Amino acid sequence: MTGLDSAGDPHGVTIGSFVSVSLDPPLVGFLPGTSSKSWQAIAESGSFCVNILAAGQDELCWKFAKEPAAGETSKFAGVDWTASETGSPILPGTTGWIDCAVEVVHEAGDHLFVVGRVHGMSHADDVDDAMVFFRGKVASVNMPTA
Numbered sequence: 001m002t003g004l005d006s007a008g009d010p011h012g013v014t015i016g017s018f019v020s021v022s023l024d025p026p027l028v029g030f031l032p033g034t035s036s037k038s039w040q041a042i043a044e045s046g047s048f049c050v051n052i053l054a055a056g057q058d059e060l061c062w063k064f065a066k067e068p069a070a071g072e073t074s075k076f077a078g079v080d081w082t083a084s085e086t087g088s089p090i091l092p093g094t095t096g097w098i099d100c101a102v103e104v105v106h107e108a109g110d111h112l113f114v115v116g117r118v119h120g121m122s123h124a125d126d127v128d129d130a131m132v133f134f135r136g137k138v139a140s141v142n143m144p145t146a
Contacts (some may be wrong), residue, residue: 001030002049002081002089003042010076010089013038014065016133026113026118028098031111038064038075041114043102048116049088050098055129055140057093083121095130096123 002012003103013036021027026136028050042048053061060079068075081089084099100116107113129140 001032001042002048002051002091004045004070004087005041005087006044009041009074010065010081011038011041012075012089013042014061015050020043023115027103027115028100028118029113029115031113034107034110034112039114043105045087046101047086047088047101047119048114049084049086049090050100050139051089051091052095052123053091053131054093054095054127055131057091057131058138060091061131061133061138074139084134093127094124095127097121144145 001015002010004010013032015030015032016101017031019029021029030050038097063079064075068077076089079091081091084097086088086101088099090099098118099120100118103115103117105112105114129142132141
């Protein structure tokens with residue numbers, strides 16, 4: 001999940017729980033930890049983009065799951081991106097993306113339940129396998145064609 005802070009700098013975080021909340025209006029949700037510095041920075045802009053990683057994008061998954069590497073000030077060091085309609089980063093080579101504005105944030109124990117209103121989305125026709133995280137490892141799942 002990616003977004004910008006109030007200064008316009010990109011931030012990203014790997015999320016483990018993502019859900020469709022409503023079709024009308026189109027709403028999605030995810031659950032960042034309350035101590036997530038990346039989410040706190042992204043929340044400043046009021047928007048975010050869910051980037052659905054493709055098989056083989058393991059490096060991006062782990063890069064956004066941790067703090068910046070030694071000597072780097074940003075998780076986006078060396079990462080190309082384009083801006084979505086809301087300005088949030090869209091990562092290249094993903095199976096798709098969902099661009100959202102923050103609708104509401106609920107406290108849920110040591111996590112937050114962030115609900116976003118979908119403003120745009122797209123999928124790649126040339127990417128067959130999506131990445132999943134299962135039992136502590138990344139794996140791929142073939143996307144249905146119909």
